[in-house]
Amino acid sequence: MSEEKERAKDRDTTPVPAFEEGQDFIDEKKLLRKVDWHLLPALIFLFFLSFLDRSNVGNARIEGLAEDTHMTGNQYLTTLSIWFIGYVLFEIPSNIVLRRTSPRFWLPTLTLVWGIVCTLMGLTQNFAGFLAVRFFLGVAESGLFPGVVFYLSMWYKRNEQHYRIALFLSAATLAGAFGGFLGFALAKMKGVAGLGGWRWIFIIEGLFTIVCSIAAYFFIFNYPADAKFLTQREKDYITARLKDDSDATRNEVFSWDGVIQALKDPKVWLYALCFHTMGYPGYTLSLFIPTIITGLGYTSTQAQLLSIPPYVVAFITTMTVAVFAEKTKRRAPFIIGGSTVALVGYIILISSHWPGLSYAGTIIVTAGMFPSTAIIVSWPANNVSGQTKRATASALQISVGNIAAIMGTQLYRPKWSPRYFVGHGMAIGYLVGNIVAVGTLWYVMHKENERRDRGERDDRLRDVDKDVFLGDDDPRWRFQT
Template sequence: MHSFSDDRKHSEVEYVNYVDESGSDLPKFSDKLPTSGEIEARIEELAEIHQVNRRKLQWKMDLMIIPSICLLYVLAYLDRINMGNANVYGLAKDLNLHGNQYNVALTVFFVPYCIFEVPSNILLKRLSPHIWLPCCVIGFGAVALSQGFVKNYGGLLATRFLLGLLETGMLPGCTYLILSWYTRDEAQKRYSFFFGSTCLAGAFGGLIAYGVHQWDGAHGLRSWQWLFILEGAITMFCGICFFFIIADFPETARFISDNERAFIKAKLSLDQGDSRHEDSSLKNYLKPFKDPKIILSGFVYFGLIIGAYGYTYFAPAIIKTFKYSDVKTQVYSIFPWIATFGVSMILSFVSDWTRMRFPFMALMIFVGITGFAMLLGFEPDQVNARYAACFLICMGMYAALPLSITWFTLNVAGHYRKAVLSGWMIGFGNIGGIPSTFLFETKDAPKYVRGVATCLAMTGWSFLVGLLYFFILYKANRQKRSGKADAKWDSMTDEQKKLAGDLNPSFIYSY
């Protein structure tokens, strides 16, 4: 998480308070950012003013917000990645798929998924989370269920496209909801747990796939069909429940009192600034792209996504090359995900405690690289070593991803810069899902040299770009602490300062 310099002249902040339409006392700052200690002290004052018990309110928020969005995203991820488990049970054979048609079906998902993230967030804001998100969940649950009844390649393509369209708002919508309730310091632990929960989807997918094997042939349906039907039905049922449990934005949420609502609004304004008077023109959204840090974040995420989805979609196929039965393949696919969830949670707490992200992200990237290298180096009959490589790949990729997202998110400030970062990083990064679906083809079994080597190279690429990002932050922090950035800041107009966000000399980047 980022911290603010406590020992330089920019830590002196003038508080200018104003009263909003509801009568709440909201803080507003001059062009110098406050230190983290000053923010915490002021939040304590706000809690006293609004007569709010911060600890009780935090527990209430965590209970009402985090579990539901974690479950929501687990369901979305589960319905997205179950193709690998279904293919073990004969999906491609039963639908008479030839050549790379199975890979194309995987790819189609990412086309609408990468395009419609921003429109989805607009609808989220207009319709409210407890309406829009459950509607999406019920929708992609119904599509996932319908995959159990497709009869040919065209039907599979149509359902995969609709699945990507309806899932497009899940990740940006949930992250947007977290930012709408928590300050930056509060949000980091919630981000870590939210992104780490995706590991459970892989474990549940293998467990459900193992369970439906006994239904093979029941009512004339194959195991892979029952897999889609069951997971889709579970998703639809949870979607209906989400209408009653998904939290709205603080302005309209029912589970908080009016004084708690006013406190949250004041606290967020203090931490994130007030941007209501900013000009919402296109040029203001384009300016952040001049910052190489913004661009590099998308490149890092892109490389990690290729390795992550490469493993996710084809891990069952890799494990099946160990000469396991279909059922045993599903069982053995569960354990790397369970281990990954534990590692991801441990690293989230350690990185929060140390207030550092890059060292742990780099460590897990090297773990993933080691796993890919082991798959390349060991022969197909060296089953134990290759299965150990699956653990390393899964842990490396899916522990590095949440660390990278949290690192990039906490190193940006300002309304426009945050909007551009999240849209660019997630939108561009997920394009990596497209090439990842073509890396592992049946003709390359059992070693899948081309796919594994590409994943290894792109994971290494992410490390190198992340290292460049780190040195850019290091150089920027040195300039800010030495005062060299002051001249450029002083030459800015008031409008430019208002849009500068983390470019403010008082904002110290985290590592």
């Protein structure tokens, strides 16, 4: 292998000699911790609010939502589906707006809008009104997840992104755990101002989100070049360390050609399929876990509290797997392993007659599902090059993933409680599909890396200036598998 290709393959460990040998030494680990502390807490908290405000409907349901708004069980399922429709339709447009504006403007603005909509959910009086606000909640929340995945790819080297995205996604596990406790506490406000406890769940959480969104305008930063918490040397250092690793430092303007490149790349659609096959079990379990636990014979109060442990376990496994995936620089084996664990959990759920064992099944599902999801959503951020192409790929992946959730919300009908043969059975099928899709993408990227190692793609540079970078089509680029 040529020296140039060896360097390309080992980008993640390439030092930045201009700074490490200079008089003003910069501690890279210390600088990364500084960046982490300025970026991640605010982003994690925003996603915590997002997940809390989308999944609290499950807590509200067992506190009288359907009865007070005169909804049938099937109509309730429709309100869950409509959220995903709004979410899917606006993810790519939202990331395009992010590219054309800035993270500091767009991410807090999205938070403000969905906080207002969440508050309005607590004031709805009937099925039609609740259906409308759920749709607009999906629209407003659509841009945060794919937006942050793209945003982090502009700050960190490729092998560093998964751990940070896992930390970001861990907010979902914390929101799931805290949501059960908060639902339990806010339900005690039943009768205050003549309102039901389920209404206060939406109103209090929505108002809190609005307040936090205002603060977010001051705590969300844009990109390294204009980050005020960094010195000029630190900015230069971050630029230097990213230069040979990704396209984050390139002055790329938005172009529709980048959008088209993403849509035409088969690997981008494979990333989307990987998340699609994980999106069904991931979202349906998050939405229905209080209902599933109630169906096992527990009271609504017990179900609120029992929904906490599965998310606590998920947080631990997500962060543990993230550490090992970063150290080993592997992605596919950990996804397949997590999906296999979740598969075992669903088999327990669908086959067990004992409530205690079925409850253990929910813990096993979350323990495997959340670590796999964290890696899947970080995969295109690691491997797709071209800023507009990557922003489009991340949004497309999550959009396609959520299409599965639209169907999933219709497969947990009350008449199938408590074992939900159709819903859990589909989850098992989807997880098998996930293992196949991830294995296929793993094989495709591994073979492409081998072709580039052998120089079979070098002709792409024949008529191109040596300083021109061709994105992930460049023969010097290596995919992380």
